[in-house]
Amino acid sequence: MTISDRVFDKIRKIIYEKTGLVIGIRDRDKLARFLSSRDIRPKSLEEEIEYDRKLLYDIIDVVTVNETFFFRHESQFEVLEGILKDLLKRVTERKIRIWSVGCSTGEEPYSIAITACRAHFGLYGSYDCESRFEIIANDISREALNKAKEAVYGGYSIRNLSREVLETFFQQEAPESYRVKDFVRRLVTFYLFSVTSDYDVKRYIGFNSCDCVFCRNVMIYFDDNSRRKALDNIYDALRSDGFLFLAPTETIRDISGDRFAIAITMGGIIYVVKR
Amino acid sequence: MNREKLLEDVKKLNKLPALPEVVYKIMLLKEEDCSLSALEGVISKDPVITAKLLKIANTVYFNPYGQSVTGLKRAIELIGVRNIFSVVLSIVVTNLFPIEAKTFYRELFWKHSFLCAFISKRLSRFVKGVSDDTAFTTGLLHDIGKLVFYSYFGDSYEKVVELTQKGIPSYLAEMRVFGVSHDEVGSVLLEVWGLPAEVVEAVRFHHTLTDSRNFSELTALVHVSNILTMLSSFSYNSGVLFVVLNDDPGWLRLKDYITDSDYEIHKIFDDVVYAIDIAEIAWSRE
Numbered sequence: 001m002t003i004s005d006r007v008f009d010k011i012r013k014i015i016y017e018k019t020g021l022v023i024g025i026r027d028r029d030k031l032a033r034f035l036s037s038r039d040i041r042p043k044s045l046e047e048e049i050e051y052d053r054k055l056l057y058d059i060i061d062v063v064t065v066n067e068t069f070f071f072r073h074e075s076q077f078e079v080l081e082g083i084l085k086d087l088l089k090r091v092t093e094r095k096i097r098i099w100s101v102g103c104s105t106g107e108e109p110y111s112i113a114i115t116a117c118r119a120h121f122g123l124y125g126s127y128d129c130e131s132r133f134e135i136i137a138n139d140i141s142r143e144a145l146n147k148a149k150e151a152v153y154g155g156y157s158i159r160n161l162s163r164e165v166l167e168t169f170f171q172q173e174a175p176e177s178y179r180v181k182d183f184v185r186r187l188v189t190f191y192l193f194s195v196t197s198d199y200d201v202k203r204y205i206g207f208n209s210c211d212c213v214f215c216r217n218v219m220i221y222f223d224d225n226s227r228r229k230a231l232d233n234i235y236d237a238l239r240s241d242g243f244l245f246l247a248p249t250e251t252i253r254d255i256s257g258d259r260f261a262i263a264i265t266m267g268g269i270i271y272v273v274k275r
Numbered sequence: 276m277n278r279e280k281l282l283e284d285v286k287k288l289n290k291l292p293a294l295p296e297v298v299y300k301i302m303l304l305k306e307e308d309c310s311l312s313a314l315e316g317v318i319s320k321d322p323v324i325t326a327k328l329l330k331i332a333n334t335v336y337f338n339p340y341g342q343s344v345t346g347l348k349r350a351i352e353l354i355g356v357r358n359i360f361s362v363v364l365s366i367v368v369t370n371l372f373p374i375e376a377k378t379f380y381r382e383l384f385w386k387h388s389f390l391c392a393f394i395s396k397r398l399s400r401f402v403k404g405v406s407d408d409t410a411f412t413t414g415l416l417h418d419i420g421k422l423v424f425y426s427y428f429g430d431s432y433e434k435v436v437e438l439t440q441k442g443i444p445s446y447l448a449e450m451r452v453f454g455v456s457h458d459e460v461g462s463v464l465l466e467v468w469g470l471p472a473e474v475v476e477a478v479r480f481h482h483t484l485t486d487s488r489n490f491s492e493l494t495a496l497v498h499v500s501n502i503l504t505m506l507s508s509f510s511y512n513s514g515v516l517f518v519v520l521n522d523d524p525g526w527l528r529l530k531d532y533i534t535d536s537d538y539e540i541h542k543i544f545d546d547v548v549y550a551i552d553i554a555e556i557a558w559s560r561e
Contacts, residue, residue, distance in 0.1 A: 082516040248544075253537040262540055263517040264505050269544060272519050 003032050007042045014046060015063070018056060019140050020196030020226035027063045034062045057192075061143040068107045069157045073216065076245055076267035077115045080212065083243060084119035087211055088132060095134040099210045099237060101195045101230075102218035103137035106148025106188070107157050110180050112214065113187040114169050127168075127183055135188045136205060138195065145190050151180040196226050201233040210237045216247040228255050235259050240275035278454040281427065285463045290426055292371040294468050297321050301360050314359055315348050327366045328354065336549040361396075361411040365389060368416070374425045378436045384422075386509040386554040388415050393550040394500035397543055401533045402492045412470070413477045413497050420461025420478075424449065445511065446482045458482050485524055492532075498525035503540075507547050509554065 003011070011031065012023055023031075032042075040048055040055075049056050071077055087096045098116070100109040113135050120129035139145050154176040158166070170178035193200035195218065213234050219227045231252055234244060244260060246252065248268045252260065260271040285291060300317045301309075318324055325347050332338060332350035344350050354362055369385050395414030399405045424432050431452075438448035446456035462479035477494040480487035481501060484494050502518050502525075504510045520526045520540070533539050 079516060086516070251537075251541050253535075253541070256537075261519050261521045262537060263519045264502055265517040266505055266508075266510065268506060269540065270517065272517075274521075 003028055003035075003042045007045070011042070011045055011059075014049060015056075015059065016226075019060060019194045020229060021060070021063070021140065021194075021221055022223045022226070023063045030062055031059065034059065057140075057142045061141050068104050068217075069160055070107045070153070071111050071160045072107070073248055073267070074160065076248075076270075077111060079265045079267035079270065080112065080245070081115050081119045081122075083212065084116055084133075085123055088119060088123055091211075096132060097210045098133070098135045098212045099205060099214070099234075100135060100137040100188075101213060101215040101234065103139050103148060103190070104141070104144045105157070106137065106144075106151060106180075106190070107153070108214060108216070109135050109137035109148070109188045109190075110151065110184060113180075113184045114165065116187060117169070117184060130183070130186050133187050136191065136210075137188055138191045138193050138200075138204065140192065140194045142192055145192055148190055151185055153178055153180070195233055196222070196229040198229070198233060201237060205233075205237045207236055208239050210242055211239055212243045212245065213238055214245045216245060216250070219246075219250060219252075224255070227252075231255055235273065238273045240273055242273045244271040244273070246271070281453070281455060281460065282463055284427075285423060285460060286467055288467060291423065291464065294371075295367055297324065298360075298364055298367055299469075301363055305360050309356065311348060311351060311356060314351055314356065318351070318359075318363065319347055323370070324363055324366050328362065331362060331553060334553050336553050357408055358411070361392065361408050361415065364412060365392070365415050368419070372422045372426060374422065374429075376425050376429045376432060378430070378433050379425050383509060383511075384418070386551075387504055387511065388418055389554045390504045390507055390509050390547065390550050391415070391417060391497065391500045393553075394503045394543060394547070395497055397546060398496050398500060398529065398533075401539070402496060402529060403532065405493050405496060409471065409474060409493065410496055413474045413493060414500050416461065416465060416470070416474070417478050417481050417497050417501065418457060418461065419464060420457030420459065421445070423460045423464055424453070424457060428453070439511065442515075444482070444515075456482075490528070492528065495525040495528035499523065499529060502526075503543060503547075506544050507551055509551070 008028055008031075015021055015023055035042055035045070084096065096116075098112055100112055103109045113133070116133045116135070117127040117129060120132060121127050137148065139148070152173060158178060161170075166172075166178060169181055169184050171181055173179050191200075191204045193204060195201065195215070215230070215234060219230055222230060238244065243263075252271070256271070259274060261274050263270050263272045297317060297320070301314065304313055304317065318328070328347065328350045329344060332344045332353045335341075337353045338344060344353060351359055365385075365388075374381070392411045392414030395410040396407045399407045399410035424435070434452045435445060435448045438451065439445050443451075446458055449456040458479055458481055462475045465478055466475045473491060473493055476487065476489075476491060477497050480490075480494050481497045484490060484498050487494055502520075502523065505515075505518070530536050
């Protein structure tokens, strides 16, 4: 089966409107294969999506790439640990809140959770910090989120982890398979929504509520309009003096206006909210 | 040893090295708008410097097309006549202090200094009235006072290192232990060595820039470059987690010179990779 230009454009438009995601021309074959496996004629796709909401999420699973690993850009987590220690000392009347945007299969939010546990251990000698931290993670791929909730990892995704980290924060299930321990998992809550959706961000995250936001290698999949929307929502979600971590090669200088200040750290450049 | 005695010793170069002739010869040539062959004549008499220059000229930064450089003249050409003074100075000064102290990490010290020099030079292109080689020299020598401490006090500098590990900046830790800090000691040594007054001034105030009466652009530039070295692994972790540039007096002094400053910071971050490459070759142990 092939998809005509006109129909492909239409599908792109639907996905863009619902998720903010821009799919590329190289996703066309993948999409054609998927539709033929479901016996769906491309022309009737719009109708089918209206009828079967689940179909949209299946398509998203097909076109998003979900390959990541624990402690990607490791030095950023060293900086985070320092920031969290400082927050632990100062913030006692509420939970410290961190949002992992576009969390995919969960490696990033669990890396954040492990960092939180370490920061807590460094100050108080215990990993038990559920009453102090809250990590919220979102993604638009249902399949990725299911894997994240399962929290079982192996191979590529754990290549950065030392013996010590695996023993402390994971439980071995099979020779090459490790599950994140409960005390770490309890810190993270997963939601299915897009960072570009104002409505969902207000609903699940709220205003002025996050101390740190991680949005790494997410905006690279967006066009300018979606990037702007995403950054607006992140800015609203952050507290004053909150921190934004992007991937080292990403920049928001073209869309940030005067809302973020650059901070220099051992983990590269991070952004601090200006109020 | 008290503060006055130490500063007096530095002024008399007691226990401290003098700069070798070759540096002064290049410094003089530089003032007379020197030629390639004049430089070659002076430098070729020193085999150690010649060998290092060849190595540096063969790095990707100076030699992107990878044609192997074997002659000194070509090496000087690639590095650039304007840059030769600062590069030779960096090679010479590195070998001047034979420090044995356990707490002294020679490689880290020089890589940090070089990176600061590199970034200073990079920033100088935006700032009117600061020449790129002066910026480089100042960045390279900004911490030279630490070498004086190591030369005099060897292992007792350990106390300072201990304090910095608790998160106290090195210059404050030195004040606490010795009553004088590396920025002041360094500036006195550079004055004795005959470096330009603006360099001496910038080294003196690179930590306490608002104490400086005329607070020059060069001082601000070296101060900010020192902060930006945090972006590499060649930096001293003195308990500072992050520096918000817009809150830094040095950055505020420079910012207006740079049209798209956020963009330039990102560019510098990219260029640091080259600088690390050169630093590895120039200052690794071999």
